[in-house]
Amino acid sequence: MSAPDPAFTPTLVSRLPNVGTTIFSVMSALAADTGAVNLGQGFPDFDCDPVLVDAVTAAMQAGHNQYPPMPGVPALRQAMADKMLALYGLTCDPATDITVTAGATQAILTAILAVVHPGDEVIVLEPCYDSYVPNIELAGGVVVRVPLTPGSFRPDFGAIGAAITPRTRALIINSPHNPSGQVWSEPDMLALQDLLQPTNIVLISDEVYEHMVFDGEQHQSAARFPGLAARAFIVSSFGKTYHVTGWKIGTVVAPAPLMAEFRKVHQFNVFTVNTPMQHALATYMVTPAPYLELSGFYQRKRDLFRQGLSGTRFRLLPGQGTYFQCVGIEDLAVPERDLPEAEFCQWLTREVGVAAIPLSAFYGNGFDQKVVRFCFAKRDDTLQAALKRLASL
Structure with a gap:
């Protein structure tokens, strides 16, 4: 059977003309390509009960x-x-x-x-x-x-x-x-x-x-x-x-x-x-x-991750819930801190080996406040590997 002839494919008016590939897919693919520790997309890397x-x-x-x-x-x-x-x-x-x-x-x-x-x-x-x-x-x-x-x-x-x-x-x-x-x-x-x-x-x-x-x-x-x-x-x-x-x-x-x-x-x-x-x-x-013990389970991971980040120049934002930790990047001792959040996250993935998500991706106008998000729903050894790489900052 021959390939479909594109001349016969109907032209569509998109229901979502402004939607492309999500930042989560982009950063996860980049992490996989570069061998980075993926703290971008929000999912555990450990098994359920x-x-x-x-x-x-x-x-x-x-x-x-x-x-x-x-x-x-x-x-x-x-x-x-x-x-x-x-x-x-x-x-x-x-x-x-x-x-x-x-x-x-x-x-x-x-x-x-x-x-x-x-x-x-x-x-x-x-x-x-x-x-x-x-x-x-x-x-x-x-x-x-x-x-x-x-x-x-x-x-x-x-x-x-x-x-x-x-x-x-x-x-x-x-x-x-x-x-x-x-x-x-x-x-x-x-x-x-x-x-x-x-x-x-x-x-x-x-x-x-x-x-x-x-x-x-x-x-x-x-x-x-x-x-x-x-x-x-x-x-x-x-x-x-x-x-x-x-x-x-x-x-x-x-x-x-x-x-x-x-x-x-x-x-x-x-x-x-x-x-x-x-x-x-x-x-x-x-x-x-x-589910009653889940807060304690994730609070321990949050505390481990925050303690590791405290040795860097990331600015730790309060983390009262979820399995995400946001950090400010404006005080880092690297010139890349002046990049837009999305470009900084790509640099961090390629050069430091840890994937994060820019907060600007969660705003319709791309509001950039020099804040990125890490996911700590990971095994302790995954978090320690990420922290070891982030220690250079």
Whole structure:
């Protein structure tokens, strides 16, 4: 058979004309090509608990290999309802308020498609995860960018309030926050509740790092605040929590009227999610220790990494949560510190042998504040290898 004739390939008008290859793919490819330690893309380089893998095998052998119910395996939805009540005091009906998704990214897209109509405005707080804006554009929505406070990455409620108009349909928040590692406080969430109270705005709360909050602090889920829980899609990730990012399984919790619209979209863009893994997760969640102990697990890695960086001239930004550490580069004793963040990260990968991500990639206008992000969800020997190379700085 001959190759297709390009003359017959239809010409398309792109739905996402401004989207190219993500910075994560670019930096990971560069790290692989140069043999650099990849602290750029946010995934663990260690295995999950073998008990969880065995539970998947057991589920397959038990015959759980056909389609599950569209909203997810009942036992897993019940396990999530139990967790939401125990941790956050939120009572959920697993039949109507919880849906299992193909990861958090699909969950966020589905929530946006369910509530955003063409011309509706959606507020995003920058720097923000790179899927938010394309998701809004695919729904025909209008992206309204509000910056978090530069340097501290705290929410500016005056700026958020000023961005609200009669056309505002939704607001996306993310705490613990990727990329900065900042965590919203109880006063922050109460201020948000007060701000949204007189509106009809839907809240999309990206909480995939909910079990990575350090120094004895609590994760302030939207589920803890009745005025927020009543208007929120709360997004969680089993991949982040159980070190299985490649499984692409998450959940969404929302009041029944919101979830009914969510499921209308979910049934046609995914329908349902991997059956044996859902059964395995339901079995594994009977023991809460793996997620209750996760903050301590990652805080030790954070502290190890920060201690190693303290011997360099990187400026350490506070890291209250997630598995990311941001650093300022303006004080480094190398001329490359004056490069734009993206070029600095390429230099760091090629010449020092450690890959990082520029924070400018998380801003629509490429705002450059001389800050880059490392991921410390790595084995200790991986972190030590990276720190040894970074010691030259």
